Amino acid sequence: MSQRTRIYYTAEQKALMWERWKKGDTLHDIGRLFDRGHSSVQNILQETGGFQPLKRKRSNLSLTLAEREVISRGLAMELSMRTIANQLGRSPSTVSREIKRNGSYADYRAVVAEKAAWQRALRPKVCKLTGRLNLIRLISRKLHRQWSPQQISGWLKRQYPRDKNYHVSHETIYKSLFIQTRGVLKKELLACLRSRRVMRRSRYSSLKRKGLGTIVGAIPISERPASIEDRAVPGHWEGDLIAGSNNTYIATLVERHSRYVMLAKVKDRRTDTVIAALIKHSQKAANRVI
Numbered sequence: 001m002s003q004r005t006r007i008y009y010t011a012e013q014k015a016l017m018w019e020r021w022k023k024g025d026t027l028h029d030i031g032r033l034f035d036r037g038h039s040s041v042q043n044i045l046q047e048t049g050g051f052q053p054l055k056r057k058r059s060n061l062s063l064t065l066a067e068r069e070v071i072s073r074g075l076a077m078e079l080s081m082r083t084i085a086n087q088l089g090r091s092p093s094t095v096s097r098e099i100k101r102n103g104s105y106a107d108y109r110a111v112v113a114e115k116a117a118w119q120r121a122l123r124p125k126v127c128k129l130t131g132r133l134n135l136i137r138l139i140s141r142k143l144h145r146q147w148s149p150q151q152i153s154g155w156l157k158r159q160y161p162r163d164k165n166y167h168v169s170h171e172t173i174y175k176s177l178f179i180q181t182r183g184v185l186k187k188e189l190l191a192c193l194r195s196r197r198v199m200r201r202s203r204y205s206s207l208k209r210k211g212l213g214t215i216v217g218a219i220p221i222s223e224r225p226a227s228i229e230d231r232a233v234p235g236h237w238e239g240d241l242i243a244g245s246n247n248t249y250i251a252t253l254v255e256r257h258s259r260y261v262m263l264a265k266v267k268d269r270r271t272d273t274v275i276a277a278l279i280k281h282s283q284k285a286a287n288r289v290i
Contacts, residue, residue: 007036009044017041018052024204049178050200062117063090063098068110071095075105128168129176129184135166136184139173143185143192149173174200231256239278241269251278 009017013034020030027038027045034040058064063071067088074084081099085092099105102113129136135156142152149170160166176184178199190198227233234257242250251274253262264281266273 007034007040009034014044017044021045021050022052022202022204024202026205046199049175049180051175051178056118056121062121063094065110065114068098068113071098072108072110075099075108127176127182127184128172130182132165135168138166139168140185140189143189146192146194148194228256234258241266241274243269249274251281253278253282 016033017030020033027041030041031038067090070087071084074087081095082092085095088095098113099108102108102116129139138156139152142155147155152173153168153170156166156168173185176182177190177193180187190196195201228236234255236256238254238256240252240254242252244250247268249266249269251264251266253264254260262278262281264277266277
């Protein structure tokens with residue numbers, strides 16, 4: 001089996017991933033858009049815990065890539081900094097600082113300077129839980145007791161109404177759990193969440209509309225004849241399956257008119273097993289009547 005070529009997603013493709021993820025699509029559905037498996041998409045979404053990172057914006061005062069290219073061409077033509085600054089409509093000191101922080105006259109490259117500027121502009125916001133061990137212990141203790149982040153957030157505000165250092169939103173708790181790079185809440189606490197998820201899911205995410213767990217070709221109860229509702233006509237049966245401990249199952253059939261009940265023990269809950277057991281049991285009951 002030949003190995004597939006590794007794909008590097010563009011910013012537009014990643015934006016499409018996040019858009020479909022917010023709409024509730026599964027990882028498999030998103031992966032099929034790019035002819036890739038779900039793990040290829042999961043690696044990108046899980047990096048930020050299922051939270052879409054904010055789009056970075058450039059300050060109006062910052063030099064653009066086009067302006068840096070003008071500087072690079074001016075240096076190649078051996079123009080003075082004042083001449084380059086006049087072409088850009090900038091101060092000569094702005095051009096001078098740009099060249100000094102990105103090498104020298106001979107080493108300046110517009111693309112390299114642009115990437116370095118974006119890297120220097122990173123300002124990671126410190127998490128509110130960072131360094132607050134007492135608050136972390138309180139949250140961890142409540143999570144171990146199966147409290148939800150919403151309950152913890154509300155309890156902290158009521159318990160410490162005047163101390164805002166203990167006021168933390170449920171979103172901060174979720175992000176601290178799902179984004180482990182924050183280094184605040186331990187990964188083991190994810191198992192304490194009621195959903196047991198490892199990253200944020202969309203509120204519109206559901207497997208119900210995918211058709212999973214439904215009987216193919218089944219007629220819904222809402223469409224059954226009206227004569228069945230009043231139990232006046234004999235011969236209508238209603239089936240169900242009862243699951244017990246240690247993987248034990250009992251199939252039931254109830255005649256709606258007489259309320260006659262038949263029970264059949266089955267070895268598993270598979271459809272063909274249950275149907276075969278009910279047919280065999282009903283035939284035995286019919287033979288006894290005859």
